Amino acid sequence: MADWTDCLNFGISVAKQASEIVLSAFQQQKEVKLKSSPADLVTETDQRVEKILISAIRNKYPEHRFIGEESVAAGECLELTDSPTWIIDPIDGTVNFVHRFPFVAISIAFTVNKQTEFGIVYSCVEDKLYHAQRGRGAYLNGQPLHASGQEDVSKCVVVTEIGAERDDLALSTMTSNIFRLLKLPVHGVRALGTAAVDMCQVATGGADAYYHIGMHCWDIAASAIIVQEAGGVIMDTDGSEFDMMSRRVIAASSSSVALCIAQVIQVFPCRRDDEDSSRCVCGVTGVNRV
Ligand SMILES: O=P(O)(O)O[C@H]1[C@H](O)[C@@H](O)[C@@H](O)[C@@H](O)[C@@H]1O
Numbered sequence: 325m326a327d328w329t330d331c332l333n334f335g336i337s338v339a340k341q342a343s344e345i346v347l348s349a350f351q352q353q354k355e356v357k358l359k360s361s362p363a364d365l366v367t368e369t370d371q372r373v374e375k376i377l378i379s380a381i382r383n384k385y386p387e388h389r390f391i392g393e394e395s396v397a398a399g400e401c402l403e404l405t406d407s408p409t410w411i412i413d414p415i416d417g418t419v420n421f422v423h424r425f426p427f428v429a430i431s432i433a434f435t436v437n438k439q440t441e442f443g444i445v446y447s448c449v450e451d452k453l454y455h456a457q458r459g460r461g462a463y464l465n466g467q468p469l470h471a472s473g474q475e476d477v478s479k480c481v482v483v484t485e486i487g488a489e490r491d492d493l494a495l496s497t498m499t500s501n502i503f504r505l506l507k508l509p510v511h512g513v514r515a516l517g518t519a520a521v522d523m524c525q526v527a528t529g530g531a532d533a534y535y536h537i538g539m540h541c542w543d544i545a546a547s548a549i550i551v552q553e554a555g556g557v558i559m560d561t562d563g564s565e566f567d568m569m570s571r572r573v574i575a576a577s578s579s580s581v582a583l584c585i586a587q588v589i590q591v592f593p594c595r596r597d598d599e600d601s602s603r604c605v606c607g608v609t610g611v612n613r614v
């Protein structure tokens with residue numbers, strides 16, 4: 325069986341180098357562009373960090389393929405093949421980055437034959453490096469991670485996001501989901517503004533579940549394996565097998581908690597990430613300063 329440890333170590337090294345760029349721009353004024361909605365932001369730093377990451381990795385592994393958030397936004401088609409593929413979110417939490425809210429992460433996942441071999445989530449301001457390699461455990465700054473194992477949803481802290489959607493159906497679905505969970509009741513609902521770091525809290529045991537509708541593969545591909553290697557479970561919001569292209573996910577401390585959340589939450593329709601027509605035409609529009 326192939327060993328991808330060298331790729332993992334290279335991924336960690338480029339994530340740490342790219343973090344320096346994120347941190348140096350964090351306090352600066354930023355030129356903000358809009359993508360799919362008034363809350364779906366992108367900055368020059370997002371685009372620059374992605375270009376630097378892809379260029380460094382391609383230079384070392386020229387035969388590998390890439391799925392990058394900002395490359396797709398610029399019109400590249402999104403297709404996951406059996407080839408070794410790096411799935412990159414250069415800044416997860418761009419709204420946080422623009423507002424200097426201190427939760428921004430570089431998220432890098434690596435797949436072969438469409439199976440995730442490792443994931444890296446680097447929460448730059450916190451200097452917290454989460455990583456996991458298939459079959460070899462999950463770690464935070466080198467220390468092993470273990471999910472909480474909680475099986476009673478009424479004893480859970482649940483993390484979610486109100487993403488970039490601002491249409492009535494998405495907003496009413498997402499807010500009513502939070503209402504229904506609070507009425508179970510659960511102990512609490514949290515949102516950090518970055519799907520990748522949100523989901524890593526399930527791996528640390530600091531949260532017991534995370535769910536989201538509308539995020540993209542690059543938001544959660546890395547943190548999904550980190551949760552699984554920490555002993556958590558990952559599934560689709562209908563309780564079926566996790567599909568990183570479906571734009572729906574539940575991560576939890578146990579199957580019983582995940583299935584309970586699957587019964588409670590409702591979804592709104594999202595086009596899959598790998599529906600070529602939907603991914604090959606979007607781009608950036610408008611410009612304003614923040
Ligand atoms: O900051 P991003 O890389 O754009 O990811 C965000 C996403 O845009 C937003 O809609 C929410 O899903 C957040 O949880 C993501 O981190």
Ligand SMILES: [Mg+2]
Nearest residue numbers: 413416417543
């Ligand atoms: Mg993201």
Ligand SMILES: [Mg+2]
Nearest residue numbers: 393413415416
């Ligand atoms: Mg991003």
